[in-house]
Amino acid sequence: MPRDTGRLSAPAPQDARPVPFRGGGFRHRPHPWLPPIVFAALLALWATGSASGIISPVALPAPADVYAAFRDLVVTGMLWTHLSVSLYRLGVGWALGAALGVAAGLTIGLFSLVRAGLLPLVSALFPVPKIALLPLFIIWFGIGEGSKIATIVFGTFFPTVISTYSGVDGVDRNLIRMGQSFGLTWSSIVRKIILPGAMPAILSGFRISISIAIVLLVAAEMIGAQYGIGAYILMAGSLFALGQLIAGVIILSVIGLGASWLIGRAERKLLDWRG
């Protein structure tokens, strides 16, 4: 006779007790309401601190000052001027650096001659702070857009190379062997097996390179730029206009958030197979 194993077949002994639960934890659940609360709480703390005089306006401007600086930027139309030149430099510089970086990373990943020749160079140049090279870039590419974009290209190129070639190295050899065993051409194997296999690493490299690009953008704009968020922040700093300074910083972090949102969308689209 089949027995219902879900039930006890005999009365439970006296000392029967549930096994202690030791799983759980180490897993993230979404808390969509928390970020706005944290944000609002910090803002409220800041506002009351400034209003009551606990936070001196010399140390940190009141939220109202920052708001006034924003309004100024919008009313005078300077927001768009600064933002457009900065976004242009960031967009062109990052796109070029990332594209060249992926190309170089792929060739380093695929050809052992290129790897032997270029990898030491990449490792040697990666840790050099690119901003130190800015004067050199000014001589090479001029004081205008050229040197600023070159700094960003240079700064994003190296981390992209490294994430791309390690992504290529990480592609399952068995999949490549499978491709060969079905007689796929070399270019098919690269396009359909190696590139998609390296894509997760490439995209997480993009996340890092975009924040490096923003850092370099500001640094480059602090030298010889008339417009741009970096120039705006430098000017505010030298005038001790702290409201404007904070406003500039907030714009930068919004740019960073926007970029990482875009990469998140790209990940969801390109890596939908991961589920």
Next chain:
Amino acid sequence: MRLLLNGITHSYGPTEVLRDVSFTVEDAEIVCIIGPSGCGKSTLLRFLGGLEKPDGGAVLMSGNAPEGSLNPLTYVFQDFALLPWRTVEGNISLVLEDHGISGGAARAVIDGVLARTKLSDFRKAWPRQLSGGMKQRVAIARALAVRPAVMLMDEPLSALDSQTRELLMDDFLDLWQRERFSSVYVTHNLSEAVRLGHRIVVLSRRPGQVREIIEIDMPLEDRPHRTAELEPIRQKLWDMLRDEARAADRELTDAP
């Protein structure tokens, strides 16, 4: 198409893996290879499909592949080797694209192989959504899509539970009855070997040498209900493998 192995010898660095292995695979014949772990079975299979070259000896093919065969020597891997970024359908079309088969022609081939492997409902599924048995069926469907002359299978069922293994073995035999491909089938499982093999090549411990080739003269379709007659063969294989494993063990303990 026939495959002829002629004195295959190979070493990886100081480790001699295979020594003078010779046998043939006839047209429409299933040859099972068994041998202790590490004796070079997977290595031998890589030589058979031209994925690697042996130090000595040669693998020759003779006769023509069947009409329309796109990839005469085709593998089915133990770990399935499906691209996780392609759906079931995409994994099969992968091996057709390079032969210029796309659009309607590709769809017809894919429909055909999915029907033959009972996967028609899973066309659009991602590999991560499939069970191990289904993944291996996709890999077999992909192999069938290129109409192989010889199927090279490295422990294709060993990642699966025994029920699934039984079912897939039946499916594999059905396919073989229809398509009559040749196959070289590496396995650890002696029941699989006596169920599927026209001939069974027993390799010795490393360096792998042909210890014995056993011919089973019973039609494949009769084997499920004549298991009693197969049992002595299975027992003999078992004894041989146990001897090899023992000897290998002794060599290990005697080593300084």
